[in-house]
Amino acid sequence: MHGPATVGWLLVALCAVTGLVCVLRSRGPGCGQRVGAQSEAAMGFAMAAMSVPLLWGGSPVLHRASAWVFTAVFAALLARELWLLTADRHGTASPPAKLHHLLGSAAMTYMALAMALGAPAGTHPAGTGGHHSAPGGVPVVTGVLLAYFAGYVLWTGARLLPTEAGGPVPAGGPGQLEGTRSPSAVQHAQVAAGCEVAMGAAMFAMLLTV
Template sequence: MHGPATVGWLLTALCAVTGTSCLLRARGARPGPRAEAGGEAAMGFGMAAMAAPAPWSGTPAAHTVSGWVFGTFFGALLVRELRLAATERHAAASPGRHLHHLLGSAAMVYMSLAMVLRPSGGAAAHHSAAGGLPVVTGMLLVYFAGYVLWTGTRLMPAGTGPASGPVGPRAALPPVARQAGVAAGCRLAMGAGMFAMLLAL
């Protein structure tokens, strides 16, 4: 991706932390949620690697190889999401969530191929030329911006009235509620990272 190296490393850190959180969430989960969290962890680590400036700081040939490697990786994630969406054991999962995962994987494949097809000409051309199709990039930007805003509002506290239960460290949420909040937070972080990477395309 082109843009300031500092932004790339910040995105790398954000996506790596998100991937680690999803990986920890997969431990001890039931098969369905574990597969979902594992896919999100793979997406987070893949995004972290792609956002790092290192793969894009070499020669045009290295850019092309990096683009094909990431395209293959995210293409495999896309096929995995399609397979999981079609299996009976995931029939009860939210169709919207499956669609979001599919769009995320497809967006990463799109960005990878855009980097492969970027006109060669050295590092200067790599950092100055825009990649991808403006219409497709714009539609993806609108989707992920809307997703981040929608998910962010859902994570905000629902009420400000007096608490009816115990207050203090022992008033922690049940494990299921905590897991749901962490899962939504991971998707929010990855959606924001996807939006930033599309801007840097």
């Protein structure tokens, strides 16, 4: 991935922490919420691994091999989301949540594939002034995905702002927990929405570096 190594390590930390929080959320009640949190946890850890700068600043062989490995990983996550979308006949998760997870998996598969098909142009690590791999992807597709995730982050983040009554707006996004009387700290709807904002922002940043 292009960009300074510092940005890459920040993305690693953000995605890893988000994935850990989602693991804790997946232990809560509600089948639909558990499945959604599991999907977000898997995506978070995979994104954290993909953001490690050492994978993209070495030899062209390592660059290409890493890209194909992540293409396979995210393609597997995409296949899982497609299966969940067709198998969830009882409506345990909301359609917007399932579609968002599906689009997120598709976006990561697209990024990894674009990097796998791009021709490495040098072997200098990021931040040393050397050349990096040629940008990949289709500009129109990248632009559409950037617009979607930017809008999603702004919309979800705005719903977390305090209302006139003094409390945050209930986050009706993919990770909201319903029907729980005494949720733990990590199982509050605001925490779930915060994870979604973090994941969306990370995807937006990664799309800029493809």
